[in-house]
Amino acid sequence: xxxxxxxxxxxxxxxxxxxxxxxxxxxxxxxxxxxxxxxxxxxxxxxxxxxxxxxxxxxxxxxxxxxxxxxxxxxxxxxxxxxxxxxxxxxxxxxxxxxxxxxxxxxxxxxxxxxxxxxxxxxxxxxxxxxxxxxxxxxxxxxxxxxxxxxxxxxxxxxxxxxxxxxxxxxxxxxxxxxxxxxxxxxxxxxxxxxxxxxxxxxxxxxxxxxxxxxx
Amino acid sequence: xxxxxxxxxxxxxxxxxxxxxxxxxxxxxxxxxxxxxxxxxxxxxxxxxxxxxxxxxxxxxxxxxxxxxxxxxxxxxxxxxxxxxxxxxxxxxxxxxxxxxxxxxxxxxxxxxxxxxxxxxxxxxxxxxxxxxxxxxxxxxxxxxxxxxxxxxxxxxxxxxxxxxxxxxxxxxxxxxxxxxxxxxxxxxxxxx
Numbered sequence: 001x002x003x004x005x006x007x008x009x010x011x012x013x014x015x016x017x018x019x020x021x022x023x024x025x026x027x028x029x030x031x032x033x034x035x036x037x038x039x040x041x042x043x044x045x046x047x048x049x050x051x052x053x054x055x056x057x058x059x060x061x062x063x064x065x066x067x068x069x070x071x072x073x074x075x076x077x078x079x080x081x082x083x084x085x086x087x088x089x090x091x092x093x094x095x096x097x098x099x100x101x102x103x104x105x106x107x108x109x110x111x112x113x114x115x116x117x118x119x120x121x122x123x124x125x126x127x128x129x130x131x132x133x134x135x136x137x138x139x140x141x142x143x144x145x146x147x148x149x150x151x152x153x154x155x156x157x158x159x160x161x162x163x164x165x166x167x168x169x170x171x172x173x174x175x176x177x178x179x180x181x182x183x184x185x186x187x188x189x190x191x192x193x194x195x196x197x198x199x200x201x202x203x204x205x206x207x208x209x210x211x212x213x214x215x216x
Numbered sequence: 217x218x219x220x221x222x223x224x225x226x227x228x229x230x231x232x233x234x235x236x237x238x239x240x241x242x243x244x245x246x247x248x249x250x251x252x253x254x255x256x257x258x259x260x261x262x263x264x265x266x267x268x269x270x271x272x273x274x275x276x277x278x279x280x281x282x283x284x285x286x287x288x289x290x291x292x293x294x295x296x297x298x299x300x301x302x303x304x305x306x307x308x309x310x311x312x313x314x315x316x317x318x319x320x321x322x323x324x325x326x327x328x329x330x331x332x333x334x335x336x337x338x339x340x341x342x343x344x345x346x347x348x349x350x351x352x353x354x355x356x357x358x359x360x361x362x363x364x365x366x367x368x369x370x371x372x373x374x375x376x377x378x379x380x381x382x383x384x385x386x387x388x389x390x391x392x393x394x395x396x397x398x399x400x401x402x403x404x405x406x407x408x409x
Contacts, residue, residue: 042243042244045243046241089328090292097291100291122334123328123329123330124331191402192402195240199391200389204388207386207388208383211382
């Protein structure tokens with residue numbers, strides 16, 4: 001009997017744990033910020049011309065998302081409702097300035113490649129929407145998981161785009177040549193138009209997968 | 217920095233380096249509001265107006281911050297100024313023309329998170345433009361944004377009646393159209409030389 005109760009509480013405990021792992025998983029796949037929610041498109045298209053740029057941008061965004069989620073959720077009972085959006089933007093801008101200086105300290109070259117788009121993380125709708133829709137209503141622990149999940153999902157999507165564009169447009173991956181020398185690069189993939197096309201094709205793949213699951 | 221004529225700055229910002237199709241700035245309203253021709257033009261007008269005002273403010277802030285050596289505050293002050301400008305424009309339009317206010321609806325406050333406006337402020341300071349150059353740059357960027365928005369809205373209105381496979385409908389189709397539009401805008405690159 002005692003064993004049974006213990007088992008039951010153990011089972012219940014895992015059930016209660018489930019929602020929190022769910023907060024993490026949902027950002028990776030089901031609610032992927034880029035492929036499903038179509039949020040934060042500007043940096044996705046602009047800096048995904050090489051895999052390295054895409055990864056760096058993803059990590060910087062994850063950092064800002066995580067830190068602002070933590071701060072917003074811990075201050076959620078102190079921020080008056082009327083000025084909440086302004087306060088969120090101030091919090092985000094502070095962390096973006098930090099990220100800007102950190103990247104500058106690590107690699108000037110990368111900082112030049114990303115250019116103004118590091119500062120433009122401030123107006124990434126993904127971060128503001130997580131602050132408003134999630135962090136302002138949930139505990140710090142949950143917000144950390146949500147921020148991490150969404151950030152990693154965003155980085156994953158950016159990497160998908162960056163890898164494809166670099167592979168086809170430059171014939172290399174992470175700067176290492178991939179194809180034999182006689183490979184003719186698809187210059188269009190590096191150009192802005194290539195960003196639109198690659199993202200459209202990824203969205204198509206996601207849509208097709210979703211439809212297939214719905215019919216079976 | 218070489219001197220650029222005001223005319224060149226305008227053409228550069230509106231056609232050669234179009235903010236939407238070459239720099240990918242302001243994609244969110246570009247995808248969201250471009251369904252109908254009417255809202256697209258109005259949105260373009262509102263964004264151009266906010267761009268002009270915030271470009272003037274950004275010029276003043278940059279001058280002030282470099283005078284007191286506090287450049288690290290640049291980003292935070294820009295975003296605060298843009299947010300308050302949008303708020304001001306919103307109140308102004310509400311008072312002067314309630315009809316236009318209702319037509320723009322939710323998209324008015326959303327201008328705050330339009331990256332094109334913050335991008336404009338950042339680009340003009342990094343290029344070291346003076347007061348009039350900044351104004352012309354803002355005007356060109358606004359015109360380019362409106363042009364791209366109107367073009368895509370027109371295309372999407374036509375596509376409503378096309379027989380498109382279900383998988384492609386929605387954002388993916390808009391992105392494909394935008395990609396083709398972006399390719400054709402690259403033809404303007406020759407104008408610069």
